Amino acid sequence: MASRYDPQAAEPKWREAWAQADLFKASTPADAGDMPKAYVLEMFPYPSGRLHMGHVRNYAMGDVVARHKKAKGYNVLHPMGWDAFGMPAENAAMEKGVHPGEWTYQNIAAMKSQFEKLGLSLDWSREFATCDPDYYGEQQRLFLKFMDQGLVYQKKAKVNWDPVDNTVLANEQVIDGKGWRSGAPVEQRELVQWFFRITHYAEDLLDQVQKLERWPEKVRTMQANWIGRSEGLQMRFEWVGEKPTSHESGVEIFTTRPDTLFGASFVALSPDHPLTIEMAETNAELDAFRAECAKVGTSEADIEKAPKMGFDTGLKVKHPFSDGVELPVYIANFVLMGYGTGAIFACPAHDQRDFDFARKYNLPILPVVKPSDKDAASAEWVSTGQGDDMDAAYTGPGSIMNSDFLDGREITEAKTLAIAKIEAMGLGSGTVNYRLRDWGVSRQRYWGCPIPVIHCDDCGIVPVPVKDLPVRLPDDVSFDKPGNPLDHHPTWKDVGCPECGKAARRETDTLDTFNDSSWYFARFASVDDPEERAYWLPVDQYVGGVEHAVLHLLYARFFMRAMRDVGEVDLPSGEPFAGLFTQGMVTHETYKSSDGRWLQPSEVEQRDDGWFEMGSGEPVSVGAIEKMSKSKKNTVDPDNIIATFGADTARWFVLSDSPPERDVEWTQSGAEGAGRFVQRVWGVFNALADHTNVGDTPGTTEAATALRRTSHKAVSAIDKAIEEFRFNSAIATIHEWVSALKKAEQGGDDLLSARSEGASMLARCLTPFMPHLAEECWDLIDGDGLCSAAAWPDVDAALLVEDSVTLPIQVNGKRRAEISVSKTASKDEIEAIAMAEPALQSFIDGKSIKKVIVVPGRIVNIVV
RNA sequence: GCCCAGAUGGCGGAAUUGGUAGACGCGCUACGUUCAGGUCGUAGUGUCCUUAUGGACGUGGAGGUUCGAGUCCUCUUCUGGGCACCA
Numbered sequence: 001m002a003s004r005y006d007p008q009a010a011e012p013k014w015r016e017a018w019a020q021a022d023l024f025k026a027s028t029p030a031d032a033g034d035m036p037k038a039y040v041l042e043m044f045p046y047p048s049g050r051l052h053m054g055h056v057r058n059y060a061m062g063d064v065v066a067r068h069k070k071a072k073g074y075n076v077l078h079p080m081g082w083d084a085f086g087m088p089a090e091n092a093a094m095e096k097g098v099h100p101g102e103w104t105y106q107n108i109a110a111m112k113s114q115f116e117k118l119g120l121s122l123d124w125s126r127e128f129a130t131c132d133p134d135y136y137g138e139q140q141r142l143f144l145k146f147m148d149q150g151l152v153y154q155k156k157a158k159v160n161w162d163p164v165d166n167t168v169l170a171n172e173q174v175i176d177g178k179g180w181r182s183g184a185p186v187e188q189r190e191l192v193q194w195f196f197r198i199t200h201y202a203e204d205l206l207d208q209v210q211k212l213e214r215w216p217e218k219v220r221t222m223q224a225n226w227i228g229r230s231e232g233l234q235m236r237f238e239w240v241g242e243k244p245t246s247h248e249s250g251v252e253i254f255t256t257r258p259d260t261l262f263g264a265s266f267v268a269l270s271p272d273h274p275l276t277i278e279m280a281e282t283n284a285e286l287d288a289f290r291a292e293c294a295k296v297g298t299s300e301a302d303i304e305k306a307p308k309m310g311f312d313t314g315l316k317v318k319h320p321f322s323d324g325v326e327l328p329v330y331i332a333n334f335v336l337m338g339y340g341t342g343a344i345f346a347c348p349a350h351d352q353r354d355f356d357f358a359r360k361y362n363l364p365i366l367p368v369v370k371p372s373d374k375d376a377a378s379a380e381w382v383s384t385g386q387g388d389d390m391d392a393a394y395t396g397p398g399s400i401m402n403s404d405f406l407d408g409r410e411i412t413e414a415k416t417l418a419i420a421k422i423e424a425m426g427l428g429s430g431t432v433n434y435r436l437r438d439w440g441v442s443r444q445r446y447w448g449c450p451i452p453v454i455h456c457d458d459c460g461i462v463p464v465p466v467k468d469l470p471v472r473l474p475d476d477v478s479f480d481k482p483g484n485p486l487d488h489h490p491t492w493k494d495v496g497c498p499e500c501g502k503a504a505r506r507e508t509d510t511l512d513t514f515n516d517s518s519w520y521f522a523r524f525a526s527v528d529d530p531e532e533r534a535y536w537l538p539v540d541q542y543v544g545g546v547e548h549a550v551l552h553l554l555y556a557r558f559f560m561r562a563m564r565d566v567g568e569v570d571l572p573s574g575e576p577f578a579g580l581f582t583q584g585m586v587t588h589e590t591y592k593s594s595d596g597r598w599l600q601p602s603e604v605e606q607r608d609d610g611w612f613e614m615g616s617g618e619p620v621s622v623g624a625i626e627k628m629s630k631s632k633k634n635t636v637d638p639d640n641i642i643a644t645f646g647a648d649t650a651r652w653f654v655l656s657d658s659p660p661e662r663d664v665e666w667t668q669s670g671a672e673g674a675g676r677f678v679q680r681v682w683g684v685f686n687a688l689a690d691h692t693n694v695g696d697t698p699g700t701t702e703a704a705t706a707l708r709r710t711s712h713k714a715v716s717a718i719d720k721a722i723e724e725f726r727f728n729s730a731i732a733t734i735h736e737w738v739s740a741l742k743k744a745e746q747g748g749d750d751l752l753s754a755r756s757e758g759a760s761m762l763a764r765c766l767t768p769f770m771p772h773l774a775e776e777c778w779d780l781i782d783g784d785g786l787c788s789a790a791a792w793p794d795v796d797a798a799l800l801v802e803d804s805v806t807l808p809i810q811v812n813g814k815r816r817a818e819i820s821v822s823k824t825a826s827k828d829e830i831e832a833i834a835m836a837e838p839a840l841q842s843f844i845d846g847k848s849i850k851k852v853i854v855v856p857g858r859i860v861n862i863v864v
Numbered sequence: 865g866c867c868c869a870g871a872u873g874g875c876g877g878a879a880u881u882g883g884u885a886g887a888c889g890c891g892c893u894a895c896g897u898u899c900a901g902g903u904c905g906u907a908g909u910g911u912c913c914u915u916a917u918g919g920a921c922g923u924g925g926a927g928g929u930u931c932g933a934g935u936c937c938u939c940u941u942c943u944g945g946g947c948a949c950c951a
Contacts, residue, residue, distance in 0.1 A: 004903095217868075217869085218868060218869065218945080218946080221867070221868055221946080222867095222868085222945095222946060222947080225866095225867070225868095225946075225947060225948095226946095226947080228947095228950065230950075230951085232951080253951085254950095254951070255951060256950090256951065257951075268951095308949085332949095333949085334949040334951090335949085335951075336949070336950065336951085338950085339950045339951075340950075340951065343951095344951045345951085346951085347951095351951070352865090352949090353949055353951075354951085356949095433950080433951095435950055546945085546946095549946080550946090656876090656888090656889065656890095657876045657877065657888090657889060657890080658876060658877070659877080662876095662877095664876080665875095665876070667875095667876090667890075669890060669891075670876085670889080670890060672890095673889065673890060674889090676903080676904095677889090679903085679904095680904095683904095728876090728877070728878085728888085728889090729878070729887095729888085731888075731889085732877090732878070732887065732888035732889075733887095733888080734888095735887095735888050735889070736887075736888065739888095806884085807884090808883080808884040809884095810883085810884085810931080810932070812931075812932090813930095813931065813932045814932095815884055818884080850931085851931060852931090853883095853931050853932080855883060858883050858884095859883040859884075859932080861883080861931050861932060862931085863931050863932095
């Protein structure tokens with residue numbers, strides 16, 4: 001009998017056994033019968049070619065859920081595939097001259113072999129890559145169906161242009177004014193682009209996200225903020241005197257504060273407003289002003305510092321309520337064309353931006369809200385009623401003043417009244433505005449899904465007939481000049497018009513790769529069987545990084561609604577992910593040499609007096625604990641860990657210690673600790689290997705019952721912890737349990753049966769975390785079949801409750817003694833035992849007892 | 865500026881409905897095993913006072929509710945994340 005567990009020998013052996021048994025293949029709905037279904041999914045990876053620790057943690061978590069569900073009798077779908085389109089493949093093509101497809105499929109092969117070493121319970125039979133023509137062809141068909149339903153359209157638009165990646169970015173993909181991938185400052189360009197009408201679902205996306213109870217609150221909030229609903233009034237200010245020919249009826253504005261209309265002092269247009277642009281054509285000064293506005297960057301710091309800038313157009317509009325009152329019309333740099341109508345009315349007294357602007361250009365400031373909160377109400381301007389006395393705009397609660405028919409009303413009430421009046425006057429109506437913009441999906445890249453349309457001079461935009469799908473990417477492309485290789489290709493875009501047959505051109509833009517990940521989970525559910533899709537969807541548990549809180553998770557929600565509405569998926573709610581868990585990152589200390597180079601963990605060593613570079617012996621400074629990244633060189637290669645300790649140890653470590661939603665710091669000592677624990681567990685089973693036939697009668701001595709209680713309680717606690725995504729707690733319980741079983745080895749033959757029962761349960765509880773080890777241990781104790789196929793252990797409820805319980809006794813809220821009482825003891829009995837407790841007498845002796853609180857099973861508190 | 869989440873030993877973190885704070889792991893200390901290192905085993909490890917027994921204090925800070933608060937309420941400080949000239 002070996003004295004140590006050898007993961008290098010055991011792990012491949014058991015993976016082979018699982019493969020032979022085809023253990024992780026999901027059953028068809030028909031075969032599943034009465035079994036409930038569980039669709040467990042982790043965000044599929046981009047095939048970069050290397051697995052990193054973040055992957056290990058992500059997939060280990062999903063695997064815990066999937067294996068646990070399987071043991072609990074669910075029909076589990078746990079598939080894997082590849083998010084395979086994207087820029088890195090094109091960059092590799094440019095740098096190394098390798099074809100993006102070849103590069104991608106090689107990476108997939110390399111990563112898949114790494115994946116397999118982790119022992120994940122994956123159903124590989126459903127594997128695909130999004131760059132498979134089968135997959136993107138289907139995506140093209142969906143695109144055309146969306147187009148049919150008016151969910152896709154083309155328009156000329158100002159877009160975010162990434163000058164490094166040479167492509168357009170969606171709003172969601174611009175972070176702090178920079179491209180989300182390249183980090184380059186984004187430029188504005190006017191291009192004809194394809195859009196998905198995600199705004200069509202804005203209201204539903206917002207309403208439903210609040211109801212996703214098994215999503216993290218944080219993610220729901222982020223999506224709600226991103227969608228950005230605001231209720232308000234859209235109305236028209238009519239001209240006084242001179243009327244611009246193109247906007248004869250007036251200026252359309254949007255406001256959320258119609259209650260402050262009487263405080264209006266000017267109307268402002270965005271520098272990009274059509275009327276502004278038109279006027280700039282004949283006004284050089286205004287044209288120069290627009291250029292000035294465009295110079296201000298979009299970065300956070302720029303906006304912070306940007307002064308308010310204005311340009312008086314000389315035009316005037318009339319106040320809707322106050323006869324004879326005229327308001328000047330300005331162009332103002334703080335008005336965004338992208339929100340509302342690109343024009344506002346300004347009430348400087350109650351909006352800080354308007355206030356700053358009014359001060360700068362000497363425009364009137366008239367307070368119309370009388371503050372209700374104490375601090376603001378005592379301000380000088382409240383008593384004088386003079387806007388000139390204000391230091392800042394007042395935006396708090398209050399009642400309306402200086403406002404004719406609105407006087408004395410509360411703000412919300414005044415809003416309603418003002419909107420009603422404007423509606424009665426025919427000048428506008430109450431509306432809802434969203435921050436969410438339609439999703440621009442055109443990308444000027446090669447390695448993506450071609451947009452399946454044809455441009456014909458006579459027929460216009462013609463969809464590619466479904467029989468001609470997929471529109472395949474050409475293989476013979478070159479990356480030697482900047483721009484889109486599809487555009488440069490000598491023949492690819494030449495095609496006959498499907499309608500008139502004349503020579504026409506293919507669309508050369510490809511779809512944003514976020515399209516690919518917006519429906520892959522539906523494809524996993526079934527390639528083409530709508531009933532099987534309906535059976536599996538929605539995903540019951542989705543696991544991934546929080547960085548996708550808005551982008552991917554919003555697009556996928558849109559896609560399911562669109563697919564539902566074109567009859568492609570039977571998912572009434574349109575919600576793809578019923579449960580979402582966002583896991584934390586794997587971090588590591590960073591190391592820097594004295595001359596400022598980042599060093600890898602393997603290049604440094606710790607001695608008694610600090611950290612030193614291996615080889616040179618130079619001192620090393622230890623920096624912050626950060627997400628593992630190539631640039632900081634603080635990565636740990638999963639392959640090395642698996643080779644040293646085995647996959648189980650790696651899985652165990654990334655799930656220990658930190659709660660799953662928080663970051664976990666990888667440490668060498670922690671990994672070694674996990675490795676030691678593996679051996680310890682194996683030791684517990686090895687000690688039982690010769691005693692597998694001890695019979696089914698558990699021991700009846702007190703010690704045997706106590707051990708059985710420990711085991712049954714542990715199973716129950718682990719079960720609950722897994723369901724609640726508290727893997728670190730489950731692991732803590734397993735530690736305690738293993739210690740108890742280890743200790744019981746001193747207890748003689750009397751405990752053998754209880755130990756044997758505990759070991760059998762333990763193996764099955766270990767399976768979700770360390771499946772190979774569990775299998776080896778199961779084998780040691782002659783378990784039936786494969787442990788990965790075994791059912792979750794049954795718990796004897798009677799063993800979960802203690803017969804007697806230890807109660808702390810407090811005197812005035814401080815613990816002074818303990819008593820042991822029967823579980824069924826009444827309050828009076830407990831009180832009597834407590835009062836007689838000798839250790840207590842010095843605290844209550846000679847004092848009058850005011851009150852005794854007895855909480856059975858919890859505590860006794862004596863108040864003196 | 866707005867929104868969200870956090871703050872517990874040397875470190876990561878436990879703690880059902882308010883009911884023995886510090887489970888479990890790492891680290892550290894001592895002892896044993898070992899030629900030695902590692903492994904393994906045993907004991908200890910919040911702070912302070914105390915020979916011990918025992919006691920006082922203790923969950924970012926200040927108040928409050930309660931027989932009893934890490935947990936509930938009010939105020940406040942700090943940290944992390946998200947959004948941001950969104951009318």
